[in-house]
Amino acid sequence: MRVVTLGGGHGLHAMLTALQRLLPDRRLDITAVVTVADDGGSSGRLRREVDGILPPGDLRMALSALSAPDDRGRLWSRTFQHRFTGQGALAGHPVGNVVLIGLTEVLDDPVAALDAAGALLGARGRVLPMACQPLDIVAEVVGVDDDPAAVRTIRGQVAVATTVGQVQSVSLDPADATACPQALEAIAAADVITFGPGSWFTSVLPHVLLPDMRAALAASPAHRLVVLNLAAQMGETEGFSPEQHLEVLAAHAPDVQVDSVLADRSAVALPGRLRTAAERMGSRLDLRDIAVPGTARHDPDRLAAALADVFARLPGPAR
Known part of the structure; x- marks a missing residue:
């Protein structure tokens, strides 16, 4: 099954970690398509210091989530995630961010750099940028x-x-930016495409704002699955209900069909309203226990089980 995951940051890391739990019992070809608009923290500092580079933070986290579950993979994952200490220019930068910038400059190609880093970590899947220029x-x-x-x-x-x-x-911005060609190829070949979880306006929606990527998502025969967040995000979606997240997605990409919606049972105050909102989009709603009890963090094993149930009911090659 060819699975393409769209997102960034901790939400995408949670999704990729859950998909890894389905291996090796299920054969999955995983491609993470990652947003490239981060301008904070280490990524923001590097964007200001190295002209034209992609913000590496979300890409690094996706690579780490896909790293091989052996001693070598765990060592490189820990190293990529390790932040330099001290008071110098490197302080606060994760090692992986610096390595990705270096690989990009050596290879003169951000996709080749990500593939090389993936080989280093033994990644069980591919990480691609949403676009090959920073947004x-x-x-x-x-x-x-x-x-x-x-x-x-x-x-x-x-x-x-x-x-x-x-x-x-x-x-x-820029409004005329184009999607990464390899990401468009992955979307066209996908059996399943997932949106979220993650920061809705800054990690999930950016993928449907690129015209050629939105067109590819609309044309894809894949099963499109939205995984909703466990809580509204302070500032960005503060006060949003689960159904409002779906409405915002539909407003920004009315031509992109959503087939399934997965939400945590305890995070949905009015399940009837969410079911109606999902059905309005032509979607099936699955309410499952996918959070670590008492927290706003996804439980990788519970999320993996819920994803397996969605995959199991898909017809043909996707199953």
């Missing part, structure tokens, strides 16, 4: 000043994720 997120936000109806433009992933207002819509 910026631009959001239209209300409620950030004295006039609650005034619409303000906020630029940058960190600024959007931490805004005190409510995000109305997001776009990408």
Whole structure:
């Protein structure tokens, strides 16, 4: 089964970790397509220091999640995730971020750099950037000043994720950016495509904002699965209900069909409303216990079991 996962950050890491739990009992060909709009932390510092490079943080985390479950894979995963200490210029940078930048400069190709890093970690899957150029997120936000109806433009992933207002819509800059060709090929060949979990406006939605990627997602015969978050994110989706997440996705990509929606039972206050919202999109809703009890973190084993159930009911090659 060819599975393409769309997202970034901790949400994508959780999804990839869960998919790894399904191996080796189930044969999966996994491709992670990762957002490239991060401008905070180590990635933001590196973007400002090295012109034109892709922010490496989310790409590094995806590689780490796919690393081989042997001594060599675990060593390289730990090393990639390790942050330099001290007070110098490297302080706070994860080793993997620096390695990815170095590989990109040596190979002059971000996809080749990711493939080389994946080989180093023994990755059981492929990591690809959403686009081969760094992007910026631009959001239209209300409620950030004295006039609650005034619409303000906020630029940058960190600024959007931490805004005190409510995000109305997001776009990408440059608006004419194109998707990574290898990512489009993976989407066209996929049996299953997953959206989320993750920061909705800054990790999940960016994939449908690239015109050629949105067209590929709309045309794909794959089963499209949305995995909802366990809680609203402060600032970015504060106050959002689970069904509002679906409505926002539909508003930004009305031509992309969603076939299944997976949500944690305890995170859905009004399951009837969510089921109605899913059915309005032509989707089947699955409510499962997929969180670590008492937390807003996905349990890899529970999420893996829920994914296995979704996969098991798919027809033909996808099964």
